[in-house]
Amino acid sequence: MLVCHCNVISQSEMEDLIRGLLDEDPWQLIVPAKVFRAAEARGKCCGCIPNISATISKVVEAYHRDLDSAERDVAALMQRLAAFGTRQEVKQYARRTRSNRKAQRGPVS
Numbered sequence: 001m002l003v004c005h006c007n008v009i010s011q012s013e014m015e016d017l018i019r020g021l022l023d024e025d026p027w028q029l030i031v032p033a034k035v036f037r038a039a040e041a042r043g044k045c046c047g048c049i050p051n052i053s054a055t056i057s058k059v060v061e062a063y064h065r066d067l068d069s070a071e072r073d074v075a076a077l078m079q080r081l082a083a084f085g086t087r088q089e090v091k092q093y094a095r096r097t098r099s100n101r102k103a104q105r106g107p108v109s
């Protein structure tokens with residue numbers, strides 16, 4: 001199944017990329033842009049970002065479960081990931097609201 005249609009990246013490729021990043025540093029904060037960089041790709045329409053964020057959370061949690069990492073440290077990392085996701089959603093909402101306001105004003109005369 002494709003996660004990113006613009007860059008033709010499948011779910012399993014995405015998971016491998018995330019695991020590769022975790023192999024380099026298991027405690028780094030992995031964000032979608034980092035995964036795109038690892039894939040040597042760029043976000044184009046960025047419609048896949050919520051799915052990539054969900055995949056990152058799932059893979060990070062499973063990776064640390066396999067490593068038997070301390071539960072408290074994993075919870076802190078997952079909170080940082082969730083906080084990043086929330087900030088991204090707020091930014092997207094603000095962007096959408098701004099563009100809606102512009103559209104409601106109508107054409108410039």
Ligand code: FES
Pocket residue numbers: 003004005006007042043044045046047048049
């Ligand atoms: S679907 Fe991933 S950038 Fe468009």
